[in-house]
Amino acid sequence: xxxxxxxxxxxxxxxxxxxxxxxxxxxxxxxxxxxxxxxxxxxxxxxxxxxxxxxxxxxxxxxxxxxxxxxxxxxxxxxxxxxxxxxxxxxxxxxxxxxxxxxxxxxxxxxxxxxxxxxxxxxxxxxxxxxxxxxxxxxxxxxxxxxxxxxxxxxxxxxxxxxxx
Numbered sequence: 001x002x003x004x005x006x007x008x009x010x011x012x013x014x015x016x017x018x019x020x021x022x023x024x025x026x027x028x029x030x031x032x033x034x035x036x037x038x039x040x041x042x043x044x045x046x047x048x049x050x051x052x053x054x055x056x057x058x059x060x061x062x063x064x065x066x067x068x069x070x071x072x073x074x075x076x077x078x079x080x081x082x083x084x085x086x087x088x089x090x091x092x093x094x095x096x097x098x099x100x101x102x103x104x105x106x107x108x109x110x111x112x113x114x115x116x117x118x119x120x121x122x123x124x125x126x127x128x129x130x131x132x133x134x135x136x137x138x139x140x141x142x143x144x145x146x147x148x149x150x151x152x153x154x155x156x157x158x159x160x161x162x163x164x165x
Contacts, residue, residue: 001047008051022046103153115146
């Protein structure tokens with residue numbers, strides 16, 4: 001049975017684990033032995049089914065790994081493109097703060113207030129929530145909104161944003 005399993009799973013260790021699992025299951029359900037059943041057929045069918053389960057799992061693991069590698073490749077490509085497109089002239093602008101504060105000014109009022117308290121004044125989220133009499137969850141949500149809007153507003157300054165936030 002181990003040789004049979006190894007033909008499909010290609011690993012002697014996994015084949016052994018599969019066969020041991022089948023025998024353990026047989027031991028736990030030993031009442032099967034008292035029934036008129038073709039034991040050899042039962043065991044090989046059980047090993048075949050366990051091999052199928054193992055192979056299905058391996059396919060899922062491989063596909064997940066490939067998907068993660070593809071996502072990482074896309075992320076690296078985006079970073080590469082961002083750096084290639086990086087315009088150093090943004091550092092020669094007279095006042096980077098002006099660009100940043102113009103972008104912050106486009107935020108909705110409460111969102112802007114929370115963002116300024118958190119990122120510019122350095123206040124903790126729980127203190128902001130207490131001061132404004134809102135939940136911490138609301139503060140977190142408003143910060144997420146601010147980040148999304150600022151990312152859009154400052155897309156031409158992406159490399160700079162990496163340092164600011």
